[in-house]
Amino acid sequence: MVEIIGAYQVSLITTMGISVILALSLNLITGFCGQISLGHAAFIGAGAYGAAMLTTAGWPFAAGLAAGTAIAAVLGLVVGLASLRVRHDFLAITTMGVGFLFLGVVRQQEWLGGEMGISSIPDAGLGKGGYMVLVVLIAAAIALFSVHLKRSWMGYAFDAIADDEDTARMVGVDAARYKLTAFAMGTGLAGLGGGLYAHDVKFIAPDSFGFIESITILSMVVIGGIGPVWGVIVAAAVLSVLPFWFQFIEEYKLLLYGGLLFAVMRFSPGGLAGFVAGFVAKHKRRRAAAP
Amino acid sequence: MTALSNTAGLLEISGVTVRFGGVTALDDVSFAVNEGELLGLIGPNGAGKTTLLRAITGVITPGGGSIRLAGRDITGLPIHARVRLGLGLSQQLVRPLRSMTVIENVALAAGHARTLSPLAALMVRERSAERESALKFLDMVGIAEVADGQPANLPLGTLKRLEVARALALEPRLLLLDEPLAGLNHVEAARMADTIAALNKDGLTVILIEHNLSEVLRVCSRLVVLDNGRRIGEGEPRAVMADATVRAAYLGREAGDAAA
């Protein structure tokens, strides 16, 4: 594989794939269920640290990855339970707090490597090309799962909760239970993405999972259109490779993504998907109007 | 105490009190709704009718008293759990899900068995049976022709009927209707009242809150009257309306409104 497309492209596609996984994971919570999260990086970090610690201790790669996913999902359930009584605007603050709390705690833990983090994380043993294929397959599976979920009765109930929680309850939807389910799934998949990230770059530190990372993932979801699967995939793929092409972006990430977030909210609240849908509709109207 | 309040009803409200800050919206209200009954709940503006309905469904928690549905104390249960026990509410202030079409609003309610557990809900995509039954309820309230419309583009009268269709789609044991005739013209209101009466004939128990007294008197078998958060009357409609206290509550309020 490496021979066919080159080492640079392999690492590019791997990074893209991991970003797509992370963006789709947040999309389950924010896009589908309408629950904002500004602390998604904490769950990515939990999965990354969990998986890396265990494989470093000798666990097989797959087992470490699965454990990291489970750790993130459990943490997500706990945070979800704690924020059930919290209403929309406040949820942003709560999840942001969780993000900072995670960083603060990890920095202090000697056994997690403290500020230095964990280095020389073992290789997954698949080769660079094989690892890329694994990441792409997982991203594709999550995309298919997302599309299925959206069309299922779970997606239907999520739509109602995202629209108006009180009305959802009035038609018998246990909003709390659905929100917890969204949180557990979304944070678990974030943990999976985190584990994949850790075994891709082989080095993690608290800084990899800061506020900027949370905002980056949220930007991908918002720019993608908050919900539409293909929109989020495109946004995640493009935004994740920008730093490869323009080195300076790394320095200005917060400014750039913050600006993009604002611009999308202000000018195209439907994001990329909404913009395209509007464009298509306009084009059709014009064609219909033409003699 | 009347004999009716003493028999165990489908819904039993005992000593329900609700305060909003200094305002006592409900003051020790008790009454029962019998199985198969079409009960009119009336009273002047601000009497506490909507508050009582919100206490029954669990939107607000009463400061005192208890509410029993089919003998079971539901006072502490969350809204969705009460709905699953058989309550269906059509609200005074319409709350359509604006991200969905009219039929999707109703089909979601019709699929209440599908949404019981998130995991089971994830396994099923098929919605055609629920859409079919939703269409039946939309037809019943006379708005089937706007099934694919967006709630944002529809007039209040249509949205009120959407509320009723959605409550019906839950297949409730007890249907709670808060001013379902508001926003409808004479003909539509009479037709809706007929529909409610027909559903009741088929065995559905209903509490109907309405200011349209002529329709209330036409279809209801019994009335409960609230004023200032207190129950001031209860019984056979004509007798209740002839009662001096009830007349004073209505007239007094109107005289007050006219003076204001």
Ligand SMILES: Nc1ncnc2c1ncn2[C@@H]1O[C@H](COP(=O)(O)OP(=O)(O)OP(=O)(O)O)[C@@H](O)[C@H]1O
């Ligand atoms: N959320 C609230 N906060 C404060 N006061 C409230 C609230 N809801 C109702 N009230 C007050 O409680 C009293 C009863 O209101 P309620 O809406 O139950 O009356 P109603 O009988 O439904 O009147 P209407 O016929 O106008 O709908 C009123 O004085 C109202 O102002």
Ligand SMILES: [Mg+2]
């Ligand atoms: Mg009212």
